[in-house]
Amino acid sequence: MPAGRHLANNAWEALLSAHATLIKEFAAEDIWGEISMREYDVLYTLSKGGEPVRLSELNRHVLLSQPALSRLVDRLAERGIVERRSDPADGRGVRLALTAAGRGLQRQVGRRHARSVARALTAGLTPGELRDLETICLKLARPPAVPAAADQERGIRP
Amino acid sequence: MPAGRHLANNAWEALLSAHATLIKEFAAEDIWGEISMREYDVLYTLSKGGEPVRLSELNRHVLLSQPALSRLVDRLAERGIVERRSDPADGRGVRLALTAAGRGLQRQVGRRHARSVARALTAGLTPGELRDLETICLKLARPPAVPAAADQERGIRP
DNA sequence: TGGAGATACATGCAAACGCATATATCTCGG
């Protein structure tokens, strides 16, 4: 048994707990207007990643199945918040971009949400802890992507 | 503007990113058998909190609306995984407990999942980082609960 | 003590989701 097993599980449970607590806290706030938190997540990801963004790329950041994301984007497009264009370089692909209205909406909600986030996280943590949290979480967010090890697990030998 | 505003938002974004990445990674594993991750979350919370547990208490840990959780528990009860008893001390309340089958299922899936968690988190983090992550996340998980500040925001003066 | 408001959970219903699968396009070895 690896040494850090309990350490890892305790850390994961704490992360889940923090996530649930904060998500609920943010969801309960009266700042979302005409969009849901999930929709905001999409708008934010679009605004952050240099648009246009592929559906599949978006799907790497948003915790939704591919069909669910496809239809969520549908609804946003019908509401004039995002625009779907076909990708000239790849006939299968879709290029997504915020419309002017979508960008405005993202900024408006984003400002308010950023304030909430700052309030919630600076309330309990020091700047050093915030930096540590970011550093550690960024390490976790990188996909392990060690195909050699996966091959080993399957008994594949070079 | 508070000093740690960007720090806080960067940390939150990293936490969300780590959460999404790891959840997807765990969901993709072939260890869940007859239950979903959400259902496992309920089983785990029941097994951890000294049973019996109230629905409302459970709802504080699980990221689901109260009606959705109520029905999820319904389904688990129909499948013989949890048991709902009425609370003798509070006629409105419900006391939830794992059945023997439910406890067995939780342990079986829990063992496998714990292994995955350990693999995923120890791969990228040192023991010290795991400890730091837990400590920081536990601070975040505590509900702020500063009603005085909320009153102040609404312009209420003592 | 009784009744107004709070709390705990359940239910009706429309919207959203995930799984399986279909469709269209791309990539490559032969």
Add this chain to the structure above:
DNA sequence: CCGAGATATATGCGTTTGCATGTATCTCCA
């Protein structure tokens, strides 16, 4: 250059979710 398999997205369909609201019970104070 062609066809097999891979990749990107869409669609059918049954299940699950959230919102609004209903019902039962509890609390507390006038």
